Amino acid sequence: MRTETPVTIRLKDYTQPDYWITHTDLVIRIHDDHTEVESRLSIERNGDGELPPLKLDGVDQTIIEMTIDDVAVEDYHYEHEQLILQPSKAQFVFRAVTHIHPNENTSLEGLYKSGTMYCTQCEAEGFRKITFYQDRPDVMATFTTRIEADKAAYPVLLANGNPIEEGELEGGRHFATWHDPFVKPAYLFATVAGDLVRQDDTFVTRSGREVSLRIFAEKHNAHKTTFALESLKRSMKWDEERFGREYDLDIFMIVASDFFNMGAMENKGLNIFNSAAVLASEETSSDDRFERIEAIVAHEYFHNWSGNRVTCRDWFQLSLKEGFTVFRDGEFTADMHDRTLKRIKDVDFLKNYQFPEDNGPNAHPVQPQEYIEINNFYTVTVYEKGAEVVGMLNTLVGDELFRQGSDLYFERFDGMAVTTDDFVACMAEVSGQDFTQFKRWYTQAGTPQVDIEQAFDAQTNTYQLTFKQSCKPTPGQSEKQPFVIPVRMALLDQSGQELTIDCDGDFNADTQVLTLSQAETTVTFRGLSEAPVASLFRDFSAPVRVRFDRPEADVLLLATRDPNAFNRFDAIQQIYMDTILSLASGAFDRVPDAVNAVVEAALNDAELSHAIKATLLRLPTYPLLVDNSDTIDAQRLVAARDQLLNHLAVQYVDQWQSMTQSLASADPYRFDAAEAGRRELQGLSLQYWVKAGSDEALNYAEALYRAANNQTDRLNGLSAVLKSDDAGRKEALLVHYYRQWKDDTQMVENWLSLQTSATDVSVSQLKDLMQHEAFDLKNPNKVRSVLGGFAGNFKSFHDDTGEGYQFLAEQVATLNAINPQVAARFIKPLENWKRFSPERGEMMKSALSHILATEDLSPDVLEMAQKALA
Ligand code: 0A1
Numbered sequence: 001m002r003t004e005t006p007v008t009i010r011l012k013d014y015t016q017p018d019y020w021i022t023h024t025d026l027v028i029r030i031h032d033d034h035t036e037v038e039s040r041l042s043i044e045r046n047g048d049g050e051l052p053p054l055k056l057d058g059v060d061q062t063i064i065e066m067t068i069d070d071v072a073v074e075d076y077h078y079e080h081e082q083l084i085l086q087p088s089k090a091q092f093v094f095r096a097v098t099h100i101h102p103n104e105n106t107s108l109e110g111l112y113k114s115g116t117m118y119c120t121q122c123e124a125e126g127f128r129k130i131t132f133y134q135d136r137p138d139v140m141a142t143f144t145t146r147i148e149a150d151k152a153a154y155p156v157l158l159a160n161g162n163p164i165e166e167g168e169l170e171g172g173r174h175f176a177t178w179h180d181p182f183v184k185p186a187y188l189f190a191t192v193a194g195d196l197v198r199q200d201d202t203f204v205t206r207s208g209r210e211v212s213l214r215i216f217a218e219k220h221n222a223h224k225t226t227f228a229l230e231s232l233k234r235s236m237k238w239d240e241e242r243f244g245r246e247y248d249l250d251i252f253m254i255v256a257s258d259f260f261n262m263g264a265m266e267n268k269g270l271n272i273f274n275s276a277a278v279l280a281s282e283e284t285s286s287d288d289r290f291e292r293i294e295a296i297v298a299h300e301y302f303h304n305w306s307g308n309r310v311t312c313r314d315w316f317q318l319s320l321k322e323g324f325t326v327f328r329d330g331e332f333t334a335d336m337h338d339r340t341l342k343r344i345k346d347v348d349f350l351k352n353y354q355f356p357e358d359n360g361p362n363a364h365p366v367q368p369q370e371y372i373e374i375n376n377f378y379t380v381t382v383y384e385k386g387a388e389v390v391g392m393l394n395t396l397v398g399d400e401l402f403r404q405g406s407d408l409y410f411e412r413f414d415g416m417a418v419t420t421d422d423f424v425a426c427m428a429e430v431s432g433q434d435f436t437q438f439k440r441w442y443t444q445a446g447t448p449q450v451d452i453e454q455a456f457d458a459q460t461n462t463y464q465l466t467f468k469q470s471c472k473p474t475p476g477q478s479e480k481q482p483f484v485i486p487v488r489m490a491l492l493d494q495s496g497q498e499l500t501i502d503c504d505g506d507f508n509a510d511t512q513v514l515t516l517s518q519a520e521t522t523v524t525f526r527g528l529s530e531a532p533v534a535s536l537f538r539d540f541s542a543p544v545r546v547r548f549d550r551p552e553a554d555v556l557l558l559a560t561r562d563p564n565a566f567n568r569f570d571a572i573q574q575i576y577m578d579t580i581l582s583l584a585s586g587a588f589d590r591v592p593d594a595v596n597a598v599v600e601a602a603l604n605d606a607e608l609s610h611a612i613k614a615t616l617l618r619l620p621t622y623p624l625l626v627d628n629s630d631t632i633d634a635q636r637l638v639a640a641r642d643q644l645l646n647h648l649a650v651q652y653v654d655q656w657q658s659m660t661q662s663l664a665s666a667d668p669y670r671f672d673a674a675e676a677g678r679r680e681l682q683g684l685s686l687q688y689w690v691k692a693g694s695d696e697a698l699n700y701a702e703a704l705y706r707a708a709n710n711q712t713d714r715l716n717g718l719s720a721v722l723k724s725d726d727a728g729r730k731e732a733l734l735v736h737y738y739r740q741w742k743d744d745t746q747m748v749e750n751w752l753s754l755q756t757s758a759t760d761v762s763v764s765q766l767k768d769l770m771q772h773e774a775f776d777l778k779n780p781n782k783v784r785s786v787l788g789g790f791a792g793n794f795k796s797f798h799d800d801t802g803e804g805y806q807f808l809a810e811q812v813a814t815l816n817a818i819n820p821q822v823a824a825r826f827i828k829p830l831e832n833w834k835r836f837s838p839e840r841g842e843m844m845k846s847a848l849s850h851i852l853a854t855e856d857l858s859p860d861v862l863e864m865a866q867k868a869l870a
């Protein structure tokens with residue numbers, strides 16, 4: 001644990017380092033009780049004049065020996081987690097031998113033990129736990145890594161780059177040496193030692209080079225690597241075709257680790273994955289999981305260019321690689337499956353997680369201006385809003401120029417550490433557009449709101465739209481300047497047909513995009529014989545909140561007939577949302593007819609794919625409802641959402657039943673968009689059918705669970721049962737599940753999260769679960785299954801006792817000493833306390849205060865708790 005007082009790092013203070021490291025030579029000697037790291041760093045002065053001190057980051061290391069050009073270094077000191085020494089030459093080799101203790105490293109940063117293997121996680125600042133280094137992304141070196149370990153226990157020894165040598169050592173030990181010829185920052189370093197099983201394949205690049213592909217896993221996970229390997233090949237091909245990016249090394253490796261803080265990591269040539277984000281089988285992985293794995297494999301692979309070949313100058317540029325890479329993986333998934341569905345899911349995710357972040361105490365720009373702990377900035381804002389910003393650039397320049405801009409970016413900055421400005425400048429250069437104002441999307445936090453008014457003039461056949469944009473203050477930013485907002489749009493007639501647009505605004509007829517750049521813009525549309533219905537922000541062309549008070553008939557037309565499926569989805573969700581919030585506030589005492597009209601239209605629409613139909617029939621989630629209301633009475637919201645759910649369940653019970661039954665299939669499992677859509681719609685209709693209360697439905701759900709030959713059907717059956725009141729049946733199925741699958745890591749994680757998220761759960765049940773043999777507080781996946789599941793279980797987490805808040809706070813305090821990065825993430829469920837009714841807000845606040853009062857708080861937890869309370 002670090003003991004230093006946290007310091008705030010600011011973008012405006014960025015300066016280049018005083019020294020460059022051109023080559024890094026490492027020998028890592030793994031022993032049972034410690035690991036010895038010997039580094040030789042080829043260092044060169046950056047600039048001239050008097051030689052400044054050399055400052056090397058390093059934590060949790062014991063120094064054994066240090067030399068400069070083979071002369072022992074005696075004069076040095078260590079402060080603020082840096083080793084400081086005075087070189088006497090502008091070019092030299094610094095050598096250090098240090099000892100570290102991976103077996104005791106529960107932070108899972110640096111070198112650590114995961115199950116039976118050793119592995120590393122260096123992003124953002126983990127390399128300083130391995131050796132002394134200028135641990136910052138603008139210091140880029142080639143690397144040679146030799147690993148030595150006991151051969152029987154660790155037969156597989158891996159590092160970045162290409163393998164160059166391996167051999168035997170005394171005492172049953174062996175070594176392997178790897179060389180990475182591409183310069184990289186330390187955060188992309190990786191090494192692995194383990195008794196691993198591997199699956200091999202090859203990929204021939206478009207220029208005809210053969211690349212070896214290997215996926216490694218511990219023996220218990222080894223049967224689940226095929227899907228990831230296939231996904232990898234699809235990603236490699238797609239990146240060549242869509243972005244002209246070819247793989248560069250002779251070998252590409254993926255290692256699955258059961259202990260991992262995040263989803264996966266793009267280390268050069270040696271990606272390390274959370275097992276849950278790479279291992280798949282139809283028996284154990286749901287359709288959602290398959291899709292997620294494919295996307296994460298692609299994401300990490302795409303980083304080889306957007307992140308590795310071209311990297312970030314400093315951590316304030318994180319979205320340069322993450323926003324762009326999320327955009328790229330989103331395009332990949334859209335191309336592989338269903339573009340509209342992907343858009344619906346992405347926007348849903350953004351509104352569920354990023355909008356609340358932008359609307360709370362941790363709101364920060366896509367390019368943050370300061371941080372205490374960079375690990376806290378791997379956020380939905382940097383990733384997902386960052387991807388939206390890249391998507392808007394694509395919308396503004398068009399597909400062709402976007403590709404040209406991306407080519408220029410990769411070519412110009414290959415092997416360099418650059419900034420988001422450099423990326424935008426490439427788009428400006430190829431398109432001739434000026435993005436000065438657009439760049440506010442990178443520097444201003446908060447979700448802009450666009451208020452819209454309309455007027456139709458039957459005399460002149462004109463229709464006017466007035467857009468007023470605003471953005472609420474966010475921490476540290478009270479005033480906001482207008483954003484550039486692309487509005488993809490159409491005008492519809494009363495039958496839902498699109499009309500030709502003739503207007504005086506900044507409208508691009510090819511892309512059907514109207515661009516707003518002022519605080520207020522009025523656009524006049526000509527040649528309209530009757531009032532049109534405007535379909536605005538099609539496909540969510542900008543990450544904004546839209547307020548448009550208009551006749552119910554207009555919204556109904558969009559919800560039932562908009563040819564843009566995304567906007568149809570959006571209009572329906574708006575109707576559900578208004579209904580639930582009005583039921584909760586008491587403005588409505590029953591479900592209005594408009595809801596029945598849109599539900600019936602969706603139910604009876606034979607043109608819709610199963611997957612899209614399911615999205616139209618699903619009610620908004622709690623985070624979305626919370627984000628759209630002023631003060632939340634949590635349990636009234638639960639009751640209101642439940643009332644609508646019940647109403648739909650009962651009103652359409654025959655349809656739910658017949659849909660559930662007709663969507664059943666005995667065919668062998670296949671993961672593709674059509675089959676996944678069928679299973680999704682069946683799962684949803686089954687939930688409604690069970691909710692309507694018949695034994696027949698419950699029996700069907702249990703039978704689906706028991707007969708399932710794949711995890712999606714199994715979960716569809718089980719979750720429907722878990723949502724019912726049949727305590728005996730719930731218990732029996734959960735016991736059955738665990739007995740059947742207790743030897744499968746991913747299934748056990750699912751089993752834990754089902755109990756915390758898919759059914760009502762009390763704090764005492766949670767405590768019992770944490771005592772279960774399946775639980776391990778040192779394993780982030782298990783922690784996420786239990787605590788993450790619970791915090792996302794709105795009804796239970798926000799029950800009237802408020803016990804859940806205190807419980808979560810206690811877990812954060814305990815985790816702070818084990819794994820600060822994971823601990824800090826669990827502050828988020830409490831951070832929006834100000835939005836809840838005062839009494840409840842106080843309870844949430846007092847849980848946060850409990851966290852802040854914990855001794856030895858890590859910078860990660862301290863920063864998040866302080867912000868949440870501010
Ligand atoms: N760069 C990885 C995710 C990642 C981020 C941070 C980490 O530790 C602080 C670990 C992994 C990605 O985008 O996939």
Ligand code: ZN
Nearest residue numbers: 299303322325
């Ligand atoms: Zn990434």
